[in-house]
Amino acid sequence: MLDDPKVSKILVEVRDLKMHFPIHAGVLKKRVGEVKAVDGISFDIYEGETLGLVGESGCGKSTVGRAILRLYDITEGSVKIDGIEIGHTPQPDLRTMRPTMQMVFQDPQASLNPRMSVSAIIGEPLDEHTKMSKTEKRAKVMDLMDQVGLNRDFANRYPHEFSGGQRQRIGIARALALNPKFIVCDEPIAALDVSIQAQVVNLLEDLQGEHGLTYLFISHDLSMVRHIADRVAVMYLGRVVELASREQLYAAPKHPYTQALLSAVPEPDPWIEDKIERVILQGDVPSPANPPKGCNFCTRCPQVMEICKTDEPPTFEIAPGHVTACHLYSATNTESVS
Amino acid sequence: MADGAAPVLNVRDLTTVFKTRSGAVHAVNSVSFSLKPGELLGIVGESGSGKSVTMMSLIGLIPAPPAIVSGEAVEFGGLDLLTATDDELRRIRGARIGFVFQDPMTSLNPVFTIGHQIMEPLRKHMGMTKPEARARAQALLELVGIPDAERRLKDYPHQFSGGMRQRVMIAIALACDPEVLIADEPTTALDVTIQAQILELMHELRAKLGMAVIWITHDLGVIAGIADRVLVMYGGQIVEHADVRDLFKQPRHPYTRALLQTVPRVRGERAERLEVIEGQPPILHAAPSSCSFAARCPFSFERCLRENPARFEVGPGHDAACFYDFDAGGPRHVG
Numbered sequence: 081m082l083d084d085p086k087v088s089k090i091l092v093e094v095r096d097l098k099m100h101f102p103i104h105a106g107v108l109k110k111r112v113g114e115v116k117a118v119d120g121i122s123f124d125i126y127e128g129e130t131l132g133l134v135g136e137s138g139c140g141k142s143t144v145g146r147a148i149l150r151l152y153d154i155t156e157g158s159v160k161i162d163g164i165e166i167g168h169t170p171q172p173d174l175r176t177m178r179p180t181m182q183m184v185f186q187d188p189q190a191s192l193n194p195r196m197s198v199s200a201i202i203g204e205p206l207d208e209h210t211k212m213s214k215t216e217k218r219a220k221v222m223d224l225m226d227q228v229g230l231n232r233d234f235a236n237r238y239p240h241e242f243s244g245g246q247r248q249r250i251g252i253a254r255a256l257a258l259n260p261k262f263i264v265c266d267e268p269i270a271a272l273d274v275s276i277q278a279q280v281v282n283l284l285e286d287l288q289g290e291h292g293l294t295y296l297f298i299s300h301d302l303s304m305v306r307h308i309a310d311r312v313a314v315m316y317l318g319r320v321v322e323l324a325s326r327e328q329l330y331a332a333p334k335h336p337y338t339q340a341l342l343s344a345v346p347e348p349d350p351w352i353e354d355k356i357e358r359v360i361l362q363g364d365v366p367s368p369a370n371p372p373k374g375c376n377f378c379t380r381c382p383q384v385m386e387i388c389k390t391d392e393p394p395t396f397e398i399a400p401g402h403v404t405a406c407h408l409y410s411a412t413n414t415e416s417v418s
Numbered sequence: 419m420a421d422g423a424a425p426v427l428n429v430r431d432l433t434t435v436f437k438t439r440s441g442a443v444h445a446v447n448s449v450s451f452s453l454k455p456g457e458l459l460g461i462v463g464e465s466g467s468g469k470s471v472t473m474m475s476l477i478g479l480i481p482a483p484p485a486i487v488s489g490e491a492v493e494f495g496g497l498d499l500l501t502a503t504d505d506e507l508r509r510i511r512g513a514r515i516g517f518v519f520q521d522p523m524t525s526l527n528p529v530f531t532i533g534h535q536i537m538e539p540l541r542k543h544m545g546m547t548k549p550e551a552r553a554r555a556q557a558l559l560e561l562v563g564i565p566d567a568e569r570r571l572k573d574y575p576h577q578f579s580g581g582m583r584q585r586v587m588i589a590i591a592l593a594c595d596p597e598v599l600i601a602d603e604p605t606t607a608l609d610v611t612i613q614a615q616i617l618e619l620m621h622e623l624r625a626k627l628g629m630a631v632i633w634i635t636h637d638l639g640v641i642a643g644i645a646d647r648v649l650v651m652y653g654g655q656i657v658e659h660a661d662v663r664d665l666f667k668q669p670r671h672p673y674t675r676a677l678l679q680t681v682p683r684v685r686g687e688r689a690e691r692l693e694v695i696e697g698q699p700p701i702l703h704a705a706p707s708s709c710s711f712a713a714r715c716p717f718s719f720e721r722c723l724r725e726n727p728a729r730f731e732v733g734p735g736h737d738a739a740c741f742y743d744f745d746a747g748g749p750r751h752v753g
Contacts, residue, residue: 136609243698273464273699274636278680278692285691300609307682307692330684344614345684346639350663352685353643360618361611364579 091262091294092125092148097157097167099140099147103369115369117143119318120157125262130288130295132309132326134302134341138365139315141298142186145264148296149181150174161262179209179258186267188247192239198225198250199235205257224253227290228283245276252283256291264296269304281308302345306330311401314338317376318368324402335404336383375407383408425452426597426630427476430490432500433705434468434475434654437484444702445471445485447654453598458624458631460645460662462638462677466699468654469634473600476500477515478507495597513543516591516629520603522583526575532559532586533571539593558589561626563619581612585619592627602634617644638681642666647735650674653700653710656729660736670738672715709741717742719749 099118102111117140125131135141147154150166158167161181166174185191192201203221206212212220222232228249239247248268255263265284269277281304287293299305305312306326313323314337322335333339340359347353361380366372372379378388387407396409434446446468453459463469474480476492476499492499495514497506511517519525527535536555540546546554552571559567562585575583584604591599601620605613617640624631635641641648641662648665650658650673658671669675679693697714709715712722721741729737730750743750 136611245698274638274677275464275680275695275699278694279696282692282694302610303682303684306684306688340611342684344610346613346617346637346643347683347685348638348642348666348678348681350642350666353639358614358618360614364581364612365609 089127090124091127091162092296093158093160094124094144094148095122095158096120097122097144097147097159098155099143099152100155113369115367116318116371117368118147119368119371121315121318121320123313123320123323125294125296127261127294128288128292129310130297130308132305132312133296133298133315134300134305134312135315136300136341136365138317138368140318140368141300141315142266144315145183145266145296145298149183149264151183175209179205180260181262181264182255182258182260183264183266184248184251184255184268186270188244188251188271189239191251192247194239197236197238198230198242201239201250202253202257205254209258220257224256227256227287228253243276244272245279248272248280249283252280252287256287259291260293262294262296264298266298267300268297270299270301277304284308302342314341317365317371319376319405321377321406322402322404324399324404328399328402334398334402334409335377335406336381336408337377338404340382375405423455426455426494427453427632428491428493429472429476430492432472432476432487432489432492434471434480434488435486437486441703444705445654446475447702447706449651449654449656451649451656451659453630453632455597455630456624456628457646458633458644460641460648461632461634461651462636462641462648463651464636464699466701467651469651470602471654472651473602473632473634477511477600478502478504479511509543512539512591513594514596515598515600516594516596518584518587518591518599518601518604520606522580522587522607523575525587526583528575531572531574532578536571536586536590536593539590543594554593555589558593559586561592561623562586562589563615564589579612580608581615584608584612584616588616588619588623592623592629595627596629598630598632600632600634603636604633605640606635606637613640620644638678650677653706654702655706655710655739657711657740658736658738659729660733664733664736668733668736668744670732670736670744671711671740672717672742673711674738676714676716709739721749 097118098120100114100116103113103115105112133141133144146152148159154167158165166177199221202224203217206217206220225232230249269280272280288295297308309326311325312329313320316337322338333342340361343359359382363380366379374390375388375393378384385407393405393407395403395405397403398409430450432446432449436443436445449472461469475487480487489500533555536558537551540551540554555571556567559570564570564582564585578586605616633644645662648660648662649656652673658674669678676695680695682692695714700710706726708724709722709727712718727739727741729739730752731737741750
């Protein structure tokens with residue numbers, strides 16, 4: 081999709097990914113419906129790049145991250161990481177793939193075992209996946225702590241003795257332990273204070289440079305995604321509505337949802353704030369258990385047309401590397417292949 | 419904003435200390451500010467900076483013990499809230515001072531209908547009869563933009579979305595025509611498009627009702643769009659105070675400057691590298707005897723470690739608690 085010489089090889093390929101969660105009700109726990117958390121999305125992530133995945137709560141962005149790493153058994157679709165199809169591989173067989181793909185979680189409080197010391201937490205992947213000796217492991221853990229900016233002297237302390245930002249560094253060190261190629265960062269800075277966010281984001285950027293890492297950076301923070309991502313995918317109610325390079329997406333968003341989303345972000349500048357013409361969306365996001373017919377955004381879209389209420393919009397490639405799923409572009413564009 | 423008008427709320431030298439088993443925590447240290455009629459005063463700070471505790475302390479919502487709230491005075495409507503009786507405070511809270519909290523799910527009672535909860539302050543504080551209160555409750559829901567208000571009065575909190583619940587909270591806070599509305603991170607738990615709806619609603623309500631508002635947030639963007647005046651808090655103290663435009667144009671405290679530089683933006687130039695504020699915010703186990711930002715401050719010098727700076731006037735209606743003088747480019751020459 082994107083003809084960028086820096087990034088040529090596709091590391092992660094997602095095609096028509098669906099993740100539906102069953103809803104059970106009644107005494108017999110009969111299946112009465114399903115939450116279509118992710119409902120048919122496709123994208124590629126190139127080696128060495130950061131793909132930002134943005135959207136509001138409940139849009140399915142975290143589910144995408146977890147489904148790609150096969151923390152769930154996906155409903156439909158294919159996921160290829162480093163050329164290997166893992167979409168429907170049984171869980172035990174995935175173990176050999178795990179070192180390649182890792183995750184940094186949102187809440188460093190909940191994702192670190194409070195009864196394990198920092199060195200035990202960072203060293204656990206090494207215990208599981210390598211045959212290192214004790215001294216080798218110790219050396220590797222120390223090296224990882226240096227890389228993420230944690231003081232070596234704190235190796236035997238427990239997570240509660242650290243601040244939020246430091247805990248997130250522990251989580252990052254753990255994700256790095258097995259020299260992964262691909263890391264899913266699921267809202268890694270959402271729980272942190274503004275002054276600490278920049279520290280963690282800069283660390284992620286440095287590590288990417290040093291190790292040639294590929295990130296899927298999931299976030300609701302559009303300004304931080306603009307900073308860290310090379311390309312950005314915008315999700316709404318289980319679908320990707322727009323995907324483009326960072327410059328294209330922020331300078332000229334095409335999908336009405338992306339336009340509204342970007343206009344809603346407050347600007348820390350009173351003069352600009354005065355001038356912003358906001359698209360204020362009416363109402364709330366519909367339930368993914370009962371999405372509207374046609375385009376998922378048709379209930380709130382300021383430019384809704386008749387066709388939007390009946391037909392699901394196909395994905396159009398409106399510029400090289402810039403795709404959007406919206407009927408507004410059907411007249412001037414042909415349907416995109418991928 | 420009526421300049422020179424008598425303030426509706428005047429806080430002088432407010433201090434809150436928590437006595438905990440692992441020692442004292444000085445959460446609020448000698449905070450002084452005033453609120454003018456009809457203005458929106460923004461309070462910015464990170465978690466632990468003391469912004470919420472300040473507001474809770476001044477209207478007696480902090481349980482004491484373990485907290486010790488002291489100060490010169492908190493003047494509101496001819497009363498000193500620090501010496502007011504529980505009964506007097508109860509008559510003020512929810513009536514003359516309304517509150518909106520961050521999480522509308524936990525601040526609404528799940529077992530009562532929305533109607534019941536809006537009518538409660540009306541019946542308690544304004545002595546309305548049930549039909550009167552119901553009519554007013556419906557009008558309030560319409561005011562905050564909840565469609566089909568009459569029917570929705572009978573709904574329970576879980577039947578509303580996050581944004582709608584926050585509208586309900588605002589309706590309850592406004593029920594008795596308060597002189598002051600205190601909103602503590604009211605949009606933090608909301609999505610950005612819903613936040614935009616609530617901010618829009620706030621602009622409308624202020625234009626219609628004209629109450630004074632204290633808006634607590636960590637988001638400089640929200641402040642830029644909504645506030646008239648801003649207090650920046652750090653380490654339990656007010657480190658800078660200015661009109662919103664002065665603050666963003668000429669921040670005079672190193673913390674404010676760093677904060678403005680560290681946040682990435684959606685519009686305009688994109689920085690290749692984020693500016694970082696090194697280190698951690700302080701936990702104050704004793705009353706500050708030095709500048710609490712000194713350890714993270716690129717401008718700090720010897721005096722900052724020795725003495726806690728007072729708030730120096732740096733311009734009309736603009737003060738900063740810092741020994742560094744940005745206009746002169748060197749240490750401030752003051753007593």
